[in-house]
Amino acid sequence: MxxxxxxxxxxxxxxxxxxxxxxxxxxxxxxxxxxxxxxxxxxxxxxxxxxxxxxxxxxxxxxxxxxxxxxxxxxxxxxxxxxxxxxxxxxxxxxxxxxxxxxxxxxxxxxxxxxxxxxxxxxxxxxxxxxxxxxxxxxxxxxxxNKAAEALPILEALKNSAGEEFAATIGRVQAEAAEQAGKFQLAIDAYQGLLASSPQEAPYFKIKINELKAKL
Structure with a gap:
């Protein structure tokens, strides 16, 4: 999904x-x-x-x-x-x-x-x-x-260069990569950034945030 x-x-x-x-x-x-x-x-x-x-x-x-x-x-x-x-x-x-x-x-x-x-x-x-x-x-x-840690620098660079229209997509992929890489706080930050940009998916993002906080 x-x-x-x-x-x-x-x-x-x-x-x-x-x-x-x-x-x-x-x-x-x-x-x-x-x-x-x-x-x-x-x-x-x-x-x-x-x-x-x-x-x-x-x-x-x-x-x-x-x-x-x-x-x-x-x-x-x-x-x-x-x-x-x-x-x-x-x-x-x-x-x-x-x-x-x-x-x-x-x-x-x-x-x-x-x-x-x-x-x-x-x-x-x-x-x-x-x-x-x-x-x-x-x-x-x-x-x-299964090399999510290597994806994170690419996504961070995209955040700084791609423009606001790509922010939500980059945020989703960054959250996925950070979670797979075990960077749970980074994943939480990415999902929190998505709360405002994609309000229709806010319930799902809040669930993910709570799940990740439990792993800290």
Missing amino acids: EEQNTTQDILNQVHESTPDSLHPVLDYIIKNGKLIAAGIAAIILIAGGAAGFKYMNQQQLITAQSEMGSILIKYSGEEQVKALADFEKDAPSSMKPAVQLALAKSLMEISRFADAKAAWAAVGKSSPEMAPVAGLGEAKCLILD
Whole structure:
């Protein structure tokens, strides 16, 4: 449930950063699509790659998009990872973030968390506007890989650089990482910070705070 909330927050933040004219497409993906690699790729193409359409041959981009779509539909698991990695080498530059993000998601699905973390880092480098989302992806990979303590510095840096719109999402992931790392006071502080920003979830946060206080 907590992981689903984090994913929804990320989707909402991407929604807010896109032009109003593209919101119906994003709304359809968010409402009707399970967060699969194809959905992620579509979102990032819309949010981060739209400018590239002006600078490259339209037919080339359409062909590349079709090829990527075929990969996502035809393959799964390790085969999908290999196909995406091969495709990325020659993919149009405007599609790089989409391919890297789909690759990160595919790697996470087969529990290759170290490789997924590297893919998230590549997303942040090739698409600076996606750096906060990429940082959250890196942190989540470390948490899932039972390396939560290593996620905490990443999340602390994000708090200082990502902007207020990411504060709630970062707070949730930080609370999760701190609890897993045994940093109970830090987890309490993170949950307390969420009380005001997400009042609809305040009862759950208060329960977590009380549970963590009992462990101090």
